Amino acid sequence: MKIASIKIKNYRVFENIEITNIPAFCVIIGANGTGKSTLFDVFGFLRDSLKNNIRQALQIRGGFKEVITRGKEQENIEIELQFRMKILDTERLVTYVLIIGQVHQRPVIKREILRYKRGEYGSPFHFLDFQNGQGYAIKNEEDFKSDEELEREDQKLESADILAIKGLGQFQRFKAANAFRSLIENWHVSDFHISDARGSKDELYAEHLSPTGDNMAVVAQYIHQQYPEIFNRILQRMKERVPGVSTVEAKNTEDGRLILKFQDQAFKDPFIDRYVSDGTMKMFAYLILLFDPKPHPLLCVEEPENQLYPSLLRELAAEFDSYANRGGQVFVSTHSPDFLNAVPLKSIVWLTKNKGITNLQKAADHEILRNLVKAGDQPGYLWSQGWFEGVAP
Numbered sequence: 001m002k003i004a005s006i007k008i009k010n011y012r013v014f015e016n017i018e019i020t021n022i023p024a025f026c027v028i029i030g031a032n033g034t035g036k037s038t039l040f041d042v043f044g045f046l047r048d049s050l051k052n053n054i055r056q057a058l059q060i061r062g063g064f065k066e067v068i069t070r071g072k073e074q075e076n077i078e079i080e081l082q083f084r085m086k087i088l089d090t091e092r093l094v095t096y097v098l099i100i101g102q103v104h105q106r107p108v109i110k111r112e113i114l115r116y117k118r119g120e121y122g123s124p125f126h127f128l129d130f131q132n133g134q135g136y137a138i139k140n141e142e143d144f145k146s147d148e149e150l151e152r153e154d155q156k157l158e159s160a161d162i163l164a165i166k167g168l169g170q171f172q173r174f175k176a177a178n179a180f181r182s183l184i185e186n187w188h189v190s191d192f193h194i195s196d197a198r199g200s201k202d203e204l205y206a207e208h209l210s211p212t213g214d215n216m217a218v219v220a221q222y223i224h225q226q227y228p229e230i231f232n233r234i235l236q237r238m239k240e241r242v243p244g245v246s247t248v249e250a251k252n253t254e255d256g257r258l259i260l261k262f263q264d265q266a267f268k269d270p271f272i273d274r275y276v277s278d279g280t281m282k283m284f285a286y287l288i289l290l291f292d293p294k295p296h297p298l299l300c301v302e303e304p305e306n307q308l309y310p311s312l313l314r315e316l317a318a319e320f321d322s323y324a325n326r327g328g329q330v331f332v333s334t335h336s337p338d339f340l341n342a343v344p345l346k347s348i349v350w351l352t353k354n355k356g357i358t359n360l361q362k363a364a365d366h367e368i369l370r371n372l373v374k375a376g377d378q379p380g381y382l383w384s385q386g387w388f389e390g391v392a393p
Helices: 036-051 054-060 166-169 175-187 216-226 228-241 278-290 310-325 365-376 377-384
Strands: 004-011 014-021 025-030 078-086 090-103 106-116 125-131 132-140 152-156 245-251 255-264 298-302 327-335 347-354 357-362
Touching: 004 228, 014 357, 014 377, 025 036, 025 175, 036 054, 036 175, 036 298, 036 310, 036 327, 078 310, 078 365, 090 175, 106 175, 106 278, 125 175, 125 245, 132 166, 152 166, 166 175, 216 245, 216 255, 216 278, 228 245, 228 278, 278 365, 298 310, 310 327, 365 377
Parallel strands: 025 327, 025 347, 298 327
Antiparallel strands: 004 014, 004 078, 078 090, 090 106, 106 125, 125 132, 132 152, 245 255, 347 357
16 A cells, blocks of 8 residues: 555644655655654654554644644645555555644544545545444445445544554454554654664564664574575675675574674674774664565655765665565655666655745756756755755754
């Protein structure tokens, strides 16, 4: 399932913004403060809301007053996602709407809707519709092609700040809610910290790299044991990009923990990750993430160029693109012309800011940029030369 469009209203700098026809590989550029991190935070907010509730997700971000757009405190926060999903062997465009407001100074979900069309024509049908903690869901979605009446199941949530898809999405009979819950639960919004990735870790089980990267040794061991061919490809990339590195292993310590050890061709003994450069650690983390045998449905990474040598960024951009082609939609923000040079124009979105409010433009919509790239220019160089109007501070 891939996100086709997103509408955001009154979420920080996004007073009213919409991105349509979102590509599988989407690269966001813009000056500092234009909202690149905010766009990724919308995905993180939905994930946190599903994991806990709306109130806690807002508290992490400073509360409702800190999240809602300045001057719009009496209005609602609105998020609308459209994603394509296969239902009964037919691909449907499903819409999820979330409207958040305040009642007596407490955040509540004023409306939550999950809808899609029953047939090729007609208006979308609400398969889930909740207001202020009460509503209904359709429990026989498999009959939506027939003339039989669809059966509603009324429900009342424990609290008006809990997502309906959190509870109902646990049941297979609510197919769209179940699928959308699974989609959000498996989003990866990277918050990688090199310091968290270093050092020994408890020998636990993990198949996917965590957002902070603190389980990198555990995941490396898992891929090495379960997918040796993929691990060898990761190791080969490391050899090509980091001079001297010949082997990377997750070694068990005497106290039952794991630690990453790197072998340099110039030295007889391997050395632990504490003595490895930040760039080496980050490159290994990206390779672990991008060669994941089971890609996340959504992957968000901010400024992957940090700590990496510029000549490596073209290859890294190609690997993000490959990841998207394998089934995981990718959002990346960047300040690097070298990274942008490896990105097709159709994948580039740039943000500008006017009077505190962010606006959005798609590079492929600009005829001059299309003609320049067609003539042989590269997006990164065009950005550096000022052709992306309003993108500079």
